[in-house]
Structures are given as structure tokens and as C-alpha cells.
Amino acid sequence: MTDLPNDPIERLIALLARTPGMGRRSARRAVLKMLMRPQETMLPLAEALTEAARAVRPCETCGNLDAQSPCGICRDPQRDRHLVCVVEGVADLWALERAHAHRGLYHVLGGVLSPLAGIGPEDLAVGPLLTRIAAGGVEEVIIALPATVDGTATAHYLTDRLRPAGIAVTRLAQGVPLGGALDVLDEGTLAAALRARRPA
């Protein structure tokens, strides 16, 4: 690592400040607090970091991060193996898991297509997805990519590539978020919700 101070306290503050969501000020306050009870706070955290860095790897099947591969979800006999949900990244997979709304498996794409950023299908787990579908057993692929320009384009691309497999390909519904006030919603979401209106 570059530019790290040698002093143990300053070094720890600098490293903790690199944690997403932490600034220098909050890192300093956290270190000071932890130094009051280092054995109870710092050592368990150090051990958990070391253990996670050692044990956690991407699942060879779906790309989820877990201490085992295939991951806990892919191994779970309770999950519906006919249903595969395609997500951009592990963060989205975890978010769906927290919602307890998907009973099938996942496939982490590792990004979305982006001609501007030079990200093509070969940079994403598109090939492994097609191989997985070709192996049989999957009846529906749910595309749960972000509702951005790149995400939508990627969804179209995947739909085209999956068509020959002759399975159902679906996408997440778009509309008004639960509890969402209409007057603060962007026009695109409002228009999409109106177009996709359903009988009351």
C-alpha cells in the first residue's frame, strides 16, 4: 500500500478511512473508541477480516460471494432450480435475498454492457449464463438489471441471446415504489407506471 503512515494509530485511521462510507473524521472517532477496548473490538474485527479474505470466493455456478462454492443458495435443496434471476452484481443479489421475494437461483453478470466504457458481452458472465441454460433444467430467466440505459440495453441483448433456448425470459416490473409519493417521482417512472397500468 502506498502513502501509509508508519505510526500504528495513524496507519489504522488511514486504512479505516478508505472503507466505503467512512471518512477521515469518522475513522478517527472509531479508532479512538476502539482503542478504549482493543481486545474486545479490534482483535475480533481483525480476525473476521482475515477469515473473510481467506474463505470468501465467487460461487463457480452463479457468481455470488460465499465461504463455499457452489454457494449456499446454489446448494440449498429448497430453492427452485427452474428459476434463475440475472443480476448485475452481488449487491443486487443480496438486496433480493433480503426481500425474501425470489425462491429460485441467481446468476451474477458482473456488470452491464456499456459501449462507452468498452464493456462487451465477453467482459460479463454472459457465456456462463448461456452454458448454464444449455445444460437444461432452467425454465425461466428473470432479468433483474438496473432500469438504466445500459441496464435496459443489456436486458434486450440477453433476451435476444436467450431466445434460441426457448425458455421464458421475464423482467422486473417497473412502477411506483411502495409508499412512494407521486409528486417526487421522476417522469420516466411515472410514465412507465402509467403504461404498465393494471385493472384495480
Next chain:
Amino acid sequence: MTDLPNDPIERLIALLARTPGMGRRSARRAVLKMLMRPQETMLPLAEALTEAARAVRPCETCGNLDAQSPCGICRDPQRDRHLVCVVEGVADLWALERAHAHRGLYHVLGGVLSPLAGIGPEDLAVGPLLTRIAAGGVEEVIIALPATVDGTATAHYLTDRLRPAGIAVTRLAQGVPLGGALDVLDEGTLAAALRARRPA
């Protein structure tokens, strides 16, 4: 530690979420980000935590936290040993150091007197301060305690206890903070600033 999950990822999130300033949500996001490059992010942080927990201890002279005792400030031949600034805790010492405004040494009290919380002089580093002054060489004690009821009472108490030593005892000025708009300041600060007015 109680109630910690066994799964390495969940365990790390739970421990990181205990860090002051971090919530569960930010801990989860941070762990996910770090898991993308565990060798570069998690292992250095784990080592820094372990090293800090091992090396850092309170300075036997002033109570500052440092990897050496006496601490770097107490050892610094450039600091003015005639001047000792009394602070409530190490956080205040660090804040004063960042201001580069104090060229003397420090004394960390470890709290302030609080009859309600049952904190008396024997719970704070009052004895060590008097011993330090009695050893000679200190010409001025600057009391930099918080401007709260307990902080002010503690300042009065220390002033009384230090009087027999026959040295100067001073306190931080109270007034309008730099860049502070008058209309958002509390009345107490405004009144104090008015009482302590100086020739323009």
C-alpha cells in the same frame, strides 16, 4: 463475543457494523466492496487493527494514546515543558493537536467530575496531575475542559487544587466561533462573548 453469526461474511458485517459511525447498511456495502479486492483491502486493515491493539497504550505521563510510552508528544524535545494543557479525553487532545495551537504538553483527565454519575476526583487523573505539578518545572496549566456544567465545575475544582502550587492556571476563552453567524448561536455563548468583549 455474543450473538455473532458463524458465516464469515455475516460475521464481518456484524462486527464492522459495531464500529462507531457505521450502521448495518454501510457495513454491508463496505464488506461487499472490500470483498472485490480482499488482499488489498481486508488484510492490510486486519494487520493494522492487530498491530494497533498490540502496540497502543496510554502514555504513563499524560494519558495520551500512542505506540510508545511516554508518548511522542511527551518525548518531543521541541515541546514547551513549562506548559501543560488539561483535557477531558484523548479526542480533545487530538483535536488540539490538529489545530497546531498548543506547543506545550498535555494531561488527559479521563473524564470530568459528575456527582450525578458518581464520578469523583479519584476516578480521574487528578492525583497524577498534582504529582506532576509538584515535581516542578510546570509554570502554567491551561484547563481545556468542555464548556458544560460538569466541565466548568471540574475546571473550578482543579483551579482550587492547583492554587497551592503557585503556578498560573488559565482556561480557554469562550466566545463566538470563527465564521460563526450570531443568529444561530445559543444565548449562553452570546452572553459569554459579550461579557468577555475586548478592545477592537
